[in-house]
Amino acid sequence: MHILKQILRSPKLQSIASRAFCTTLNYGSYDKMGINAPLNRKLRMGMVGGGQGSFIGRVHSIAACLDNRAVVTAGALSSNPERSKASAPDYAISEDRAYGSYEDMLDAESKLPDDQRIDFVSITTPNHTHFEVALAAVEAGFNVVCDKPMTFDLAQAETLAKAVEQSDVIFALSHNYTGYPLVRQAREMIASGELGEIQAIRSNYIQGWLRTRLEDSDQKQAAWRTDPTKSGAAGCFGDIATHAYNLGRYMTGLLPDQISCHLKTFEPGRKLDDYGTAVIRYQNGALGTVTASQISHGRENDVSIEIDGTKGALQWRQENPNEMIVRANGQPHKIYTRDPNAPHTTPGAAAACRLPSGHPEGFFEAFANVYASAFDAMVARAEGGPIERVNTIYPNVNDGVEGMYFIQQCVESSKQDAAWLPLKHERARR
Template identity: 80%
Template sequence: MGVNAPLNRKLRMGLVGGGPGSFIGRVHSIGACLDNRAEVVAGALSSNPERAKQGAADYNIDPDRAYGSYEEMFEAESKLPDDTRIDFVSVTTPNHTHFDIAKEAVEAGFNVICDKPMTFDLAQAEALQAAVEASDVVFAVSHNYTGYPLIRQARAMIQNGDLGEIQAIRVQYIQGWLRDKIEAEDQKQAAWRTDPTKSGAAGAFGDIATHAYNLGRYMTGLLPDQISCHLKTFVPGRALDDYGTAVIRYENGCLGTVTASQISHGRENDVLIEIDGTKGSLQWRQENPNEMYVRANGQPHKIYTRDPNAPYMTPAGAAACRLPAGHPEGFFEAFANIYGSAFDAMIERAEGKSFEKRDTIYPNVYDGVEGMFFIQQCVASSQQDAAWLSLKHAAARR
């Protein structure tokens, strides 16, 4: 069977961002190409045209397809023959640039993988949703933690009723890299994330709490009702929050909490989710992603390991694995699973078939809109002394 059968070729990727000094652009390119289903053939790698073209060699992009801007790339690629032009665009730039890039790509007919948060604010997210709905493109958002095999395993188990009715969701995302005001030293990653003109209305809650919230929604499928949030800036002179906690009421009566910190000494990338149901509970930690604890009163504690051949694995969990048990899979593979699921839809589109846009295993434009609404309501609640505000949005009603 050929690569991406029945297309029998690799999908062609156009990368926006990812130039010298970039973290997430390189991660996207590795994730997209990990399974040999795609290749980077074009790029606009920096907002600086000279740097954009200089960085092309790092991705083995032909100089003729190393563009000085994303506008130049979309215009030039649209004129190429069907068997040459890019199939999809990966948007890996700071938040404030996502909307213009993604919307123009959608309107040019290119499939899109957009980094999170999807846009700068909710109004942009809703406008982008409208553009996607008016098109026939595949649109994915890289909430990459949803790509881990045991997260997909847990999602299927919860859907199957293994945990019973879900009553509590606790998610934390704890980092320590912004304990000092390194943005004042022009550290690139810190500088834009703490700048409200580039990051948006929230700092830690926009950057990492969106992942935590999305993870709870993805795994349980519960619909949110209301939110109460406290945001805090602990580092003097910092313009955006670096710590916060939110309490969420879900429509079924479940209570959830989301805590995010970027100022906790010694913490690296600690995503922890715990879910309590009437029949059992589970726990998963991103820094040890190949194990998941499942517990029930009166029974021995169970440790699920990532094992594609184990009889306890669900089809969704097993399909997200690449290696036999005991061979660790992690961050890049999770990205690859997001890309792989989106690739399946791209192939259906290329064949002229209809494909699902809302109820997808990969995070989509509706998840992106919901994430922006979450940020907006968290900031608004915090400004009103943690007032309870609605978390209902049309994007979440699925």
């Protein structure tokens, strides 16, 4: 993690890393490398956001290029036109494809011939700008990969979902933890009934980096995340609890029914929550909890989930993502490792692996798996083939609506002293 932070904070190292990951790679068992058949070319990526000082923008660019299936071709990398163009060399974007605004990029790219214009737009900006950029990209006919949460509020999310529905574009949402091989292993094991009926989900996302008022020092990441005009109605719960909630939904497929939530701001003077816990009633009678914190000393990026079924239980933790524990009473505990060639590995988990067992895969690879699944759909769209846009392996626009509804209902429940509120939504997918 220390090396990752060094790369993401250094423009020079960023440029080296981006070029290195975008060159031809050979992972042996990963059979979709670099061809995008039958297109037989790389997909062209246009980035919005990701300028100097950005964390998540650099992650998106590396993840998209990791399998040599895409190349960063154009960008509007900052809301400041000068900074946007100054950031372009860090991504090896040519001067004529470095734009001062996303409007300029979409307009100019739309006028280029089909064999030159970008294929998709990656949105890596603060929450409050996602909607306008995504809607403009969709209406211009470009595929979209958007960072989460998808929009500023639920109304924007529903408007965007309708626009996507009325178009033929591919829309992916970067709930990147869904890309880990063992998360997909758990999803398939649960779907096959291996754990029996699911009765309980405990999902946590615990951090400690906002224990103090870091936003007062003008730290970029802290500043917008704690500002309700940029982050929305929730702080910690909007930023990271959405990941924890989505992880439970993705793994189990259980449909939510009601939610009761307590949000708390422990750091005096902070405008948004920095801790919270929610209880969820699922439609099958199961109970779930989501706890999120950004003020727990010494905790870094601790995403964890435990799922209890009638036949067995499992446990997975993002900081040790290549292992998953499966337990059943009266039997020895099983430790599943990320192993693409093991007989117990499910097809989805094996497809998400790039390296043989024993070679750790992590954050970038999981992020890249979301992109890879979306790329498959983009290629199918380009070839005029059939496209599934609802029940996708990658998180899509409907997951984005669910996430915004989750945030809205958590905030409202907390205002009403943890009152039980509906969590059903017509766009909730299994």
